[in-house]
Amino acid sequence: MANHEETPEEKPETATTEPREKATFGMPLIKGLANTLSHILRNEPNTIHYPAEKRTPFPGYRGEHRLKRDELGREKCVACFLCSTACPAHCIEIVAEEAPWGDREKRPRLFNIDMMRCIYCGMCEEACPCDAIELTPVYNIPSRSRGEKIYNKEKLLSL
């Protein structure tokens, strides 16, 4: 009991810098008005005039996908299904066929990505053993119909 009375100053620190009774309107009010006035006078908007003026995406930005080609112009993809397995949104559809080339067994006959389902997480890029799929920094991706947003192999290779 006596111990309790001896340590009254060990109160937890509160976030407020001033005690409530001493808080006043006057100075904060004037400071606030001066601050907003300085913003009016400075007039440095942070706005980007979007359609007229485009922002360069930050490095590592994850936009639309593309499929890469090797030095002979063939798609790098070997239809291993690792990307579609890794995909949390199940938006990659692959149908494999036998590859006509000697250095691999399979290549994709179909390679569709449903961009409307894609969450642009980049897991496919992480999972790919052949470095065949990647996310480009293209962010301007609207279209006029849902069908247009299902990208097939040709479209993905051409990007």
Added chain:
Amino acid sequence: MDVFFAILRAVVIFAAVLQVVPALVYFERRLAAWIQDRIGPNQVGPVGLLQPLADVIKLAFKEDLTPEGVDKWIYRLGPALVYAPAILAFTVIPVGMDLQVASFDVGVIFLLTIGSFSVYGLAFGGWASNNKYSLLGGLRASAQMISYEVALGLSVIAILMTAETVDLNSIIRQQWAAGTLGLLQWNIFQQPLAAGIFLVAAFAETNRLPFDLAECEAELVGGFHTEYTGLKFAMFFMGEYVAMITMSALMVTMFLGGWSLPWVEIPTTPGVGDIALSIGIFMSKLIVLLFFYIWVRWTLPRFRYDQLMGIGWKVFIPLSLLNLGLTALSGVLGWNWLIPLPW
């Protein structure tokens, strides 16, 4: 001929006030944007000047909804009762040298009487909408406006006591003085306490931030006008802005010397040039005050409701009574109140 001129004056002045509203809305949106480091409306017309016009067209073509279960007549009366008093109160404001829609013997008392009618509009709108948020907004609006009207009225009475008239043109003439310190003749320097109380109470009367408890976007959706669409909403909106202009105009007239400028002689038989100059002076003072309104709105956060009422009843009403008492005392003792003038 007198009737013709009276009608012409009414039409021109009321139309001019209504034309100020879109300009004010544009001005407010641009200033708000600048304060927040944005750009604001700049797409419609040159530097966005036609934005208010686009807004009006949009509002005019919106569906005029009447929600289920509303009290139809009161619901329709609400916007009109906010809008009409605000514009009617402008009747007695002298916008230029002896230039007003009508000059009554009661002057400023007419303005305060008519101006306080708009509380019915807010209460009706809130009550008739059949919506709990509207009802709360209407309740708050009426309580707030009635409370602050007392302080507003008392601060005006202090001015009327020293002026010994309710005619606004005479009050302006009394605020005019020659000499380098002529500015000090303005009531804002003669009666600083009354001016401060009037300014704050005017913010509360027009439901502007930091006292916009009646609308309270964050907690009451839109307050009393939640259920209104299209032109009915536009009337509430216009009413708010016209009330703001009227209050600022009254402040200019009562405290800032109205259409007069110190050092510039008031001619006894004014020509057209003199009247144009006086209108210009009045407008410049009005614009400064309206800028102040907007500046404060986008700086200060909203008060809590109990704080609002506490300030109104425990600070402003006693202060304005004290000011009234001091003014009366100084009048009885023959003091030149507060600032003894050398002439």
